[in-house]
Amino acid sequence: MAIIEARNLTYTYPLSEKPAFKNVNLSIEKGEFVLLTGPSGCGKTTLCRCFNGLIPHFYGGKLEGEIIVAGLRTVDHPIHELAQHVGLVFQNPENQLFALNVEKDVAFGLENLGYPRDEIRRRVDWALKVTGIYDLRSKPPFELSGGQQQRVAIASVLAMQPEIIVLDEPTSFLDPLTARNILEVIYQLNRSLGITVVLVEHRLDLVARYANRIIVMNNGEIIADGEPRRVFLDENVKLVGIGVPKVVKLYLLLKEEGFDLGRVPLSPEEAYEAIAEVLAHDRG
């Protein structure tokens, strides 16, 4: 059974006339790594807020259709219950951090759920280490840089080891090397523990290689949904102008000139192999 299932989902914020998204049908299986993208203002953040019940419980407004997450109809279950299944990392880390030191922020969710002390200690240390902020554990979050705060927010969610992790542009403030390391950690959790990942991101160059599926939204509707190589070639997607990775762009430019590299490359390594092969083939 799908771990996230939306049927004809339409949502309108309070005081707003136009729905933020409409008629969304979506089914995400356990263990998927889904990349959700689209132009700014397309409704992707709003959709994420439905996954852990922030919509409708916190934001109010009008939610039509049905959404079931981890077997629970979100409208019938409070946010704190849904939070045990779905961890959400916000776009702006300041909206999420509140404790007096990093360690307490990361431990907060586990303490609330009444985990034993040793277990909390073990999970908090692990989350601090994998996000590279162990040395900052006794600092107040508000003294940290944007990138460091973002890592605290990610650590707080990782520590909970929920079934589903939803990350809304989680690495926007991070330097690329740190961003890549964190995405690797998330990818490993996805592979080894089968945690379902929904990642909202514009920078597809960083994430295309991890996702098994890309969903593209525009103007509150899903306009493409499928395997990355296929979505990058989709005509609708081209019209919206999502930022395909540079190696995909190169593939498309060569194709316009009549040279087909065969498979759409999702990383420089794949592009290298395709080009080397074409050259070797033509030489022979």
Added chain:
Amino acid sequence: MIEVDNVYFSYPNGVEVLKGVSLKINDGEFVAIMGQNGAGKTTLVKHFNGLLKPTRGRVLVDGVDTRHTTVAALARKVGFVFQNPDHQLFSETVEDEISFALRNFGFDEKVIRERVNWALNLLDLTQYRKVSPFMLSGGEKKRVALASVLAWDPKFLVLDEPTIGQDSYQKEKLKQFILHLNHQGKTVIIVTHDIEFVAECEPRVILMANGRIIADENARDVLTDPELISAASLVLPEVTQLFMRLNDLGFPRKVISVYEAKRLILERLRQVMC
């Protein structure tokens, strides 16, 4: 011209963030300052409009020492767009937000109206004129912050992480108008991690690590140097990663542009096919 002369800076908690930084930015330049989180990039650019004053050394903006003037006076000349738009926005509507500084600087109402319309239009915000900035998405807020600074036409424009949260269409527009403003003679300084954006714009690149400048060169030379790039906690542009490997097959290494990549590969393909 902005001159940074052997500047040291420590925050009140004693952490020394800048450790002897010197650089000159001439009028009309386009400069990208890059480096890892905590390298001192934002701290450095906050010296350009006097928000921070050096603990040691000095910063001169058009010959004026920032320690001997006010942020208000410098702001007219040095427009600063913060990394996090929530730190900058406060008005009830987008229109009020953009008018605010113009009123403060004493422009007359007619000019204010024109400048506001111009900025709204430039940044695709006209439809949000009467909307609260806090109702907008992250990427849209960022554009409101940018519009409010561009509206007063500062001589130096400092943009801290301008591409964060922008989709590729907005990024392309941002690139076009940064290049356009720069072409018209405005000095543009961006702080960014977005190496693909820098590879497309090809500005002068200043790399920082641990409070010091570790490179100051043209984009092509800096972005294709694997040691410098990893010292600054960046990742090589995708096209460069590809050409580092294609070097085995006799391709050049120093390639950052996807169009140049296409040209080089096509040339080779056409050769082998003849």
